[in-house]
Amino acid sequence: MEVRWGILLIIIGAAIVTLIPRVLPLMLFSRIQIPDWGLRWLNHVPIAVMASLLAQELFMSGNKFSFTSNVLTILASLPSFAVAIITRSLLGTVIVGVVTMMLLRLFFS
Structure with a gap:
């Protein structure tokens, strides 16, 4: 070769x-040595990055801010957020989100 x-x-x-x-x-x-305030600030970085990624996916459509074009996605995100907050389980959150989106598309698309 x-x-x-x-x-x-x-x-x-x-x-x-x-x-x-x-x-x-x-x-x-x-x-x-990073000061304590710097460590506390760095703890918020992953949450901010995830929030920005999710907000862009949920509320943007064709480079425009839109609630109406992503209604099913926004509705599917609500139980997913609840499971994420209550259980802190990534697998549970993903499963609930996929099943919720599947059911919403089955009944409303």
Whole structure:
């Protein structure tokens, strides 16, 4: 089997580009002490990212803000949010969301 040097360089470059954003912050933050307020602030980052992703999926349609075009998705998200808050189970949340969306599409589409 012949190795194409261009492809090999692309794979190595992709590995380096993927590795740098993961290793560099780890090396930097392992050597400094983050203050308590910074740690408390960092605890909110995953929640904010998830909320922005969900809001975009639920309330955006064709690069426009719209409640009416995603009514079924918004309705399916309500029991999913409830299960997520009560059980904190990712599997339970996904199952409830999929089943709810399936039933809503079965009866209203």
